[in-house]
Structures are given as structure tokens and as C-alpha cells.
Amino acid sequence: MTVVPVALGERSYDIRIEDGLLNRAAEYLKPYVRGGRLVIVTDSHVETTQLPRLRAGLAAAGIETRVIPLPPGESTKSWAQLEALMDELLALEIERKDHIVALGGGVIGDLVGFAASILKRGCGFVQIPTTLLAQVDSSVGGKTAINTTAGKNLVGAFHQPALVLIDPTSLDTLPRREVGAGYAEVVKYGLIDDPAFFDWCETNGTRLLAGDPEARSYAIEKSVRAKAAIVADDEQERSGRRALLNLGHTFGHALEAETGYGERLLHGEAVAAGMALAFRFSVAQGLCPAEDAERVTAHLRAAGLPASVRDAGVAASGATLVAHMMHDKKMEGGKLPFLLAHGIGQTYLDREVDLAAVTAFLDGEDAAA
Numbered sequence: 001m002t003v004v005p006v007a008l009g010e011r012s013y014d015i016r017i018e019d020g021l022l023n024r025a026a027e028y029l030k031p032y033v034r035g036g037r038l039v040i041v042t043d044s045h046v047e048t049t050q051l052p053r054l055r056a057g058l059a060a061a062g063i064e065t066r067v068i069p070l071p072p073g074e075s076t077k078s079w080a081q082l083e084a085l086m087d088e089l090l091a092l093e094i095e096r097k098d099h100i101v102a103l104g105g106g107v108i109g110d111l112v113g114f115a116a117s118i119l120k121r122g123c124g125f126v127q128i129p130t131t132l133l134a135q136v137d138s139s140v141g142g143k144t145a146i147n148t149t150a151g152k153n154l155v156g157a158f159h160q161p162a163l164v165l166i167d168p169t170s171l172d173t174l175p176r177r178e179v180g181a182g183y184a185e186v187v188k189y190g191l192i193d194d195p196a197f198f199d200w201c202e203t204n205g206t207r208l209l210a211g212d213p214e215a216r217s218y219a220i221e222k223s224v225r226a227k228a229a230i231v232a233d234d235e236q237e238r239s240g241r242r243a244l245l246n247l248g249h250t251f252g253h254a255l256e257a258e259t260g261y262g263e264r265l266l267h268g269e270a271v272a273a274g275m276a277l278a279f280r281f282s283v284a285q286g287l288c289p290a291e292d293a294e295r296v297t298a299h300l301r302a303a304g305l306p307a308s309v310r311d312a313g314v315a316a317s318g319a320t321l322v323a324h325m326m327h328d329k330k331m332e333g334g335k336l337p338f339l340l341a342h343g344i345g346q347t348y349l350d351r352e353v354d355l356a357a358v359t360a361f362l363d364g365e366d367a368a369a
Contacts, residue, residue, distance in 0.1 A: 002217075004224050006140065007232040011160045015140060015224050019213065021167035022053045025128065026061035028165060032099035032126060037064040039092055041085065041112045042103040043072040049173040050130050051103060066092055074261045076107050077146045077153075085115050099124035099162055105131035105178075106138035106267065110156070113144030117159035127161040130170040132182025132216075133268050136189075136223035137245075139164050141231040147261055151327035152253045158236050166224070168216050179209055180304050181268025184248070184275070186219045187303075189226045191275060191296065192244050195345030197222060202299055209303060243349050246330070247339040248274030251281075254324035255312045265312055272300045276307035281361050282340045292343045309365050318362030322355050 001018040016028060029038060038058065042051055047069045055065050068088050070076050094100065102112035102125055109127050116125035129139035145156025171179060183205065190198030200222075207215040227245065234242040252267070252274030259265040279296045282288035297307040306312040309321070330337050338353045 002221050004221070004228050006160070006228045008160060008235060011142075013161060013163055015164040015166060015228065017166040017168070017217070017221055017224065019167065019169050019217070021165055022050060022128070022170060023057050025054055025165050025167075026057045026063055028163060029058065029063070029101070029126065030061065032101075032124065032162060033063050034095070034098055036062070037066060038101055039066045039068065039089065039094060039098070040101040040103050041068045041070065041108060041115075043076065043105075043108055044069050045072045046104045046108070046130050050170050054103060054128070070108065070111070072107070073263060074107055074147070074256075074267065077111050077261075079146065079148070079155075082111060082115060082146050085111065086119060089115065089119055094119060094123060096120045096123050099126055101126045101128060102161075103128045103130065104134070105129065106134045109134055109139050110143070110145050110153070113142070113159050113161065114146060114156050117144055117157040122159070124162045125159075127164045129164070129166060131174060132171055132179050132220075133185050134182075135166045135168070135171075135220050136182060137185040137227065139166070140224060140227045141242075141245075142235070151324070151329070152256055152261065154327070154329050166220060168213065168220055171216065172211065176209070176304075177266065179211075181266040181272075183209060183303055184268040184272035184300070184305055186223050187299065188245070188247050188271065188275060189223050191279075191341070191344055192226075192247055192347045193345050194226065195343075198299075198344050202295075205299070205303055240349050243330070243337065244339065244347055247341075247347050248272065248276075248278055250274065250325055250328060250330070250336065250338055251277040251321075253328060254321040255309065255314050257324040257327075258314050258316050258321065259312070265306075265314075269306050270312065272303075272305035273307055273309065273312040276300055277309070277362075277365070278339055279341055280365070281338075281358065282342070284361050284364075285340070285357070288341050288343055288346075292341070295344065309362065318359035318365075321362050322359050325355075325358075 127139040142160035145153035252270035279293035
């Protein structure tokens with residue numbers, strides 16, 4: 001087993017990574033059991049594929065489970081589903097010292113984490129991520145949120161889990177498209193500040209996407225260690241270092257907003273396109289070598305991911321996409337910070353980007369892509 005600590009003082013916790021961990025998770029969940037039971041929130045897909053493994057191990061350990069299944073998909077991160085979940089948790093008489101288990105992908109983790117942060121002014125939760133995207137990114141760091149009509153993740157809280165349990169074998173049942181969407185977040189860590197890891201992705205990404213256990217476990221551990229270090233240094237994005245994890249997200253969230261936050265464009269796919277756009281915009285601004293942006297675009301496309309507005313299936317003007325960006329939660333004093341790059345592994349936060357230049361760039365992208 002690999003154990004990665006997230007060092008946050010009194011809120012510190014461990015990320016445990018091991019093949020088959022779902023089957024014996026009871027060993028690590030026992031400290032969070034009160035009254036002989038655990039409440040598990042999942043979605044209807046994971047309920048049939050992964051929940052039986054977890055539940056069997058808990059039952060063998062004498063732990064009763066109550067399960068709340070939710071609809072799958074990004075639309076579940078909504079006011080309506082939050083309200084329904086809160087009502088169910090209250091009906092189960094969840095107390096402040098209880099822990100709710102979030103079993104699923106990023107949607108379940110984000111929604112359950114936010115529910116836990118506000119239920120009776122805050123109770124605990126445990127993340128058991130079952131998608132690659134959640135395992136390498138969203139389950140770690142305590143960002144929780146729901147979407148609104150105004151934009152993505154605009155209502156939420158920082159609320160750290162008590163524990164994260166990652167079983168890479170849970171990815172065996174994922175559709176190839178979902179694995180690819182998660183892979184975008186793996187590539188992100190190389191592009192931020194680890195060019196050697198991007199080199200590794202170029203060489204080994206195909207193995208990972210094909211389900212090779214060694215490549216998969218290495219990428220998960222590498223990504224989790226990178227994120228844990230950044231979160232420990234800048235938990236709530238006050239110094240700006242944690243903001244580096246948003247590479248591709250400003251462009252990507254605009255694409256998601258234009259497509260309606262649904263199955264048409266998965267979050268990781270939007271991030272992939274957003275990262276490629278961030279690199280090409282950096283080139284257009286004279287900040288980044290063109291060959292670096294070309295490498296990023298080529299690798300993402302080779303992984304079956306979108307790397308342009310057109311690849312993402314979006315037909316919208318630059319002005320329309322920038323209008324979506326204006327609802328971004330990272331707006332500061334009327335200005336929108338962008339993650340740009342001086343090269344692969346040289347991402348930085350730019351708080352003075354001219355949005356007219358972004359609009360013109362996106363209009364040019366539509367003509368050239």
C-alpha cells in the first residue's frame with residue numbers, strides 16, 4: 001500500500017492507494033463508524049459496479065450500511081440534488097460527529113463533501129473515488145461545490161475529507177471515454193511544473209489508457225503526491241500556488257458552460273481542450289515556444305482528447321466564451337486570472353490578461369483549428 005499524507009495540521013489526513021482496497025476498506029473505515037453503521041452516498045452506476053465489493057467487506061466486519069444512490073452525471077451537482085440529499089441525510093439522523101462516505105467520481109465527491117460541510121454546520125466525510133479524474137484530482141484537497149445556472153462550482157466550501165481510499169482496480173469497469181477524461185488531469189501535473197512527468201506521459205500514456213496496472217498506479221501516485229504537496233502549501237489558494245492546479249480550467253469551464261454541463265463534453269475533456277488553448281494562447285502572446293504547444297496538442301489528441309474549441313464540439317464566438325468566463329469564481333477586482341505557460345512545466349498565474357486578446361484569439365482558433 002502507498003500512503004500519501006496531506007499535511008494540514010489538525011485537518012491532516014492520509015490518502016491510501018492499493019489494488020483491491022475496496023474489498024478490505026472496512027479496516028480503515030472502522031474509526032469512522034458510529035452506532036454500528038456507515039452511510040454511503042453513490043450514484044446508480046457505481047451502485048452496481050463497485051458498491052457490492054465495499055458493502056461485502058463492511059458486512060463481514062459487522063458494519064451496517066445505509067446507501068443513498070443518486071443519478072449519475074454532472075447535472076447531479078445541483079441545488080435540487082443537494083436539497084434531496086440533505087433531506088435523506090437528516091432523515092437518517094446524521095450527527096455532527098458522523099462521517100458520510102462518498103463512493104464515486106468527482107460529482108459524488110463534490111456534492112457529498114459540500115453537503116457534509118453544511119449539514120448541522122459541518123460533519124465528516126470520507127472520499128472513495130472510483131474514476132481516474134477523482135482519484136488523481138478532485139478527491140484530494142477539500143474543494144467541494146455544486147453548479148448553478150450562472151456557472152460551474154460557484155457555490156461550495158473548502159472542507160477536507162478525513163480519509164481518501166483509492167483502489168485503482170475500480171477503473172477496470174470505466175468506459176474508455178471516462179478514463180480519457182481523467183487522464184487529462186494526469187497530464188496537467190506534468191504541464192504545471194514537472195516536464196519529466198510530461199515526458200513519461202508521452203511515452204506511457206497509451207499503456208495507462210489501456211489499463212496497464214503498473215502505469216496506472218504510477219500515474220495515480222505521482223499525481224496525488226503533487227497535489228498533496230500543493231494543497232499543504234496553499235490550502236485555500238491564498239498564495240496563488242494552488243491556483244496552478246486550475247490549468248486549462250478557465251477555458252475549459254467556458255466550454256462546459258456552452259455545452260450545458262452534460263455528457264456532450266465531460267469535465268476532463270473540457271480541461272484537455274482548455275490546457276491546449278492555454279498553451280496556444282501563451283504562444284500567441286509571445287510567452288511560450290510554439291513547439292511546446294504543438295507537443296501538448298499532439299499528445300492530447302493522441303490520447304483521444306479534444307485539444308481545440310472545434311474538437312470539443314463547440315461552435316461559439318470568442319465573445320460568447322469570454323462571457324462565460326466572466327462568471328468564473330476566480331474573478332478578482334473585475335479581472336480574471338489566467339494560467340498561462342512559458343513552456344512545458346513552466347505554468348504561471350497571470351492576473352493582467354487582456355480579455356479582448358482572449359476574444360480575438362478564440363475567434364482566430366475557430367478559423368484555424
